[in-house]
Amino acid sequence: MPEKTVSFQQIQYAFAAYIRDPNRNPPPHGTALARMRVYRELFFNNIENFLANGFPVIKSILSKSDWFALVQDFYAKHRSKTPYFAEIAEEFLDYLQNERDPCFNDPPYLLELAHYEWTELALAIAEGEAPQESAALMSAPLEQTIYISEVAWPMAYRFPVHKIGPGHEPTDPSEQPTCLVVYRNREDTVKFLEISPVTYRLLQILEEEGSISAKDCMLRVAKELGYSDPEGLASHGAETLRALGKRGIIGAIDPPACSV
Structure with missing residues (x-):
């Protein structure tokens, strides 16, 4: 009997799992590891860049390794509910509030600082106008x-x-x-x-x-x-x-x- 073909959806899940967390998930069967690493780097760097622009103070106070570990944890664990890049910062805030496991390297003000930095970004694109001077x-x-x-x-x-x-x-x-x-x-x-x-x-x-x-x-x-x-x-x-x-x-x- 011929070997059962792996469904395209299963390949997608395996692809996404590897892209999110290559240390815990193998690449899809039959794919070239070098190519998968290129995809992984492109996707991860894109998210890291958006977070670095949205939370520059957090990035500046963390060590390089702690910053990338934080981004990686968000990238691996969080399931975003928005298709819009402009809302990635809000998704990151949701992750910090509800999903982030306490880490001894996290500064005690991490969540509050993230909220403050998110507010600046959110207000920049929020609908509405300031009232005219009366x-x-x-x-x-x-x-x-x-x-x-x-x-x-x-x-x-x-x-x-x-x-x-x-x-x-x-x-x-x-x-x-x-x-x-x-x-x-x-x-x-x-x-x-x-x-x-x-x-x-x-x-x-x-x-x-x-x-x-x-x-x-x-x-x-x-x-x-x-x-x-x-x-x-x-x-x-x-x-x-x-x-x-x-x-x-x-x-x-x-x-x-x-x-x-």
Whole structure:
């Protein structure tokens, strides 16, 4: 009886398994090993290049061997759910959050730093625009109904992720959380701004509410944080609202035009 032909699908699975992890999977039967190594190198280098561009700080702080071991582990284990190269960074973040086995070489801030770097890339391609500067918000900020930009994301981290790099690699979390807002400005440039916990909570409320009276929002923050003088905090917060408005982090809803 003639030998049963191996299905094309089985060959595909064997090909993909070898490309992902050649140390644990043999090449498809009958293929030239030298050719398979070329395919493996091309595929792996492509993914490594995208991750290096998306997470340059992580690559810069890891040794060369640790970086390539991290990329290889992602490449071998993770099953991406997107066909788009621009979303590989999000897949890598998902891997770190849900699939990465703890490794003694991993810095304690690895996941947070990856999230911060991913945010910059995600905002660069996110839909939406920064609101136009509002003259009303500049002149009387507490009297406006305000909202947060579609392309402004408030974040809180245990580590000062925006300062991490070669020569500055903390081993323990900060005593206080690092609060940031990462945003895309009116010139379509991604920026970050370190903010106080008060401003962070204000932006959180805007995310939750959609839009709210600026004064009501400030008073709510003051009450939540236990300020003894909520009205004083609201008045002090007026300058913060102006600064956020100038950067395009928040906008104001113009009142309807009066009909004659």
